[in-house]
Amino acid sequence: MKNYQRLVLSVLSALFLFLSFRELGFFTWFSLIPLLFVIYKSNLKQTFTFSLICGIGFFAGVTYWMTVLPVKFTWILFVPLLSVIFLVYGTAIYYIYKKINQPYIRMFLIPAVWIMVEFLRSQTLLAFTIGILGYTQHNFLPLMQITRFTGIYGVSFIVILFNTAIFETIIFSIKNRKAIFKYLIISISVLLIFVIYGIVSVNNNLNRVIKNKGYGEIKLAVVQPNVLFGQKYSRKGIEVIPEPYSNYSYFKEGTELAVFPESMLWGLMDESKDFKKWVKEILKKEDMYLLIGQYSHDEEFKEYYNSAFLYNSNLEVAGRYDEIHPVPFSQYMPYPKVLGFLKFLDFSIVNLIPGNDWSPIEYPGKGKLAINICYESTLPSIARNIRNNGAEAIFVLSDNSSLDGSIAPWNHLIFSKVRAIENGCYMVHCANTGISAIISPDGEMVVRSDLMSKTVLYGSIYLIPEKTFYSRFGDLLIFLY
Template identity: 30%
Template structure:
């Protein structure tokens, strides 16, 4: 223990000197530096650990400055961080370049507001003690609030940076993903306090060393003791790797359908229990295209293998107006097909968020009113023998509450259909796949993901990746999935930790603000 103490003293002094030199910068420079460090932790560059100290420069600003300066520096931090972590929004090949850039700018400016608020509120907290205690609860509260409403966006949650640290992730089947954000902010605060107060680290050395050991040991035990049932299901996954910009081209539509049919035949030859297609797998309204639908149903009947296929659906409302759904259709042998309509649509891209008073802007052709889909309202479960499974369509998989609801209703396995082909090989598809890993651990449920151009794969209830197909590869594969007793504390009780954090913050934050 004495050797450890001396080692820590020597190295801590060196680190202190280096970082204090770095912290001797202007407020806006520190905000940008912090934004770069935290933003890089989201990219698929194995820089996840940057987030453990990336907040230190902005914390330094917030502790030294008043609430209005913190509002500005927080917003600058947010802009820098969101440009880096969410740059992939600007790589969408499915819209005009200027529309994509406007979308990125709007997203960055909107999401950065939450960090400006964080800085402002942090600056109004009265005492140094509350500064230390309240910030993690504040960040968790803001992340939680940001996930609600039509503009809900969980892609910037700090938990997403931790998907490579499986032992740490095992906590979230009880706490939910927001606890990881709490831990990250705590680590940054501890490191910062250790830099500015020489004796802080040494006085708290036992706790600082012991807590990570406990968390790692818990994660290891949780992974090793997870029990599987003596029940397996074989699922074939089709990743066709079709350019989404060409799929609906009238001149190539027949070739696309023929190509998908050949991949379907290949999947049948693998003799799985179920075949999974990606989101909007075929360039047609499958439910109302009798020829193609009947052809698929005939293959399902002959092979005895069910198929879950992503499709666009078209219907009519009571007034005779056309309505569209982003759907999945499930074919079972010798049975009527079943359907699920996507519940959480992508704002602007899939449904209209433009208020009536802004309708004149449509004349400017800014593509702000292009969303045409109607959201579904039923959490539909599909069935194979005595196994229930559910389907999350693309964007839905980034929201914990939808996966939880399906598992509460009895799903034994979750499918995810996606089409990230619009985003190429940017960070977007990798972050999307990372969300699936979080959903698997939160609910202790196996997940099978099928992407048009990738990333397809199988994720175990521990978050471990059993198989992962790279982007831009045409692959048909079969994998055996072992089932377990899905459902956790988090599944049934949800974001209790986030709600508690909100309540604690109300006492530590706004109550103190009223005193000023």
């Protein structure tokens, strides 16, 4: 194979992978085949080079939204850094092909190595989960139901298994000069088993939620204020107040909980007097609770937290959650003693203190709510741990205003959609500039908003105490495999 052919195939894989994350998920099912051909026909040096080219092409596409961030060169620095992941993939696959002659073993070993790397890059305070292949199938709901057992990595495994099976089929057929489909049949059989399970699971789950009247219900108003990045805190909270539902009530009659996004107030409630006056009157008059994101602080204004507060109808604090995993370089400087040389990347307003309490918030008379703030919903372990600690629904509060009209808010919503399925519970995704949604336990969006619009979504969720296998045991099946 000539180097120009390797280049074309590497770029082709990068293109297919990129398109997979642009709502064309069917490309994922054969996206790795060109890269596998390159690695199969290359030495180690060539594998390094063209794996890196594929990684750069892929991550340059899926992270292009970073160009709208306040620090413009973030994207330029992140792309080559993330592309190192493809060096790891390429090197591992190279040695598998060189050392193992059994196609069946290779066919199952390559997906195992791939998802192991995906899992590892979802850990630590520097975790970055953009580009995990399983998310490309978020609309393939029957297949996505296996995440109740395996998490998102199980879907990645199936997708990569299908790619390796097609590749082994092509290689075997070329060598034997006749079409042999036994490897492809195995992968299709595995896929069908999980899809059939998913179809049955979706139907059973809907019946369980709809027909079982024992589940507690919360009627919600999900507020999307659409306050632009440069306008936050300009009017000390007045800017986040939505338009009234009618002349007779501010929120739709029967609403029990109003949900506002991340960091809508700077400081404690007393520091936003006009907003406090408005909301206290509304909560009392309409007998509601309020869940809202605030940048809170200690009495000496030395320590700041990205918090979510639950207030009762008297505007008394009923519960609080502090963000456990702030966004690195955006909300705080991670590992400052080690990464101090990267201080120029840090554009945080204050250096947030990470929380350490994985407990859900108790909603009196209703049940327990898990809170994920912003970036946290991209990390499966946070939602899973709080769910395993007793949460019966998950709320994601996010401020995507710095992302403008890019595809990033849609990608963020996909993470929440997958968390709902993994944990078998309702998910409420409340974003400042959108996209906001209420998501059912099977991944259906019950109601959703448009991006960059000021609106209020109304709907109900049910509090489901039963946990999925994944909620209870996490990535156990991946470790065992």
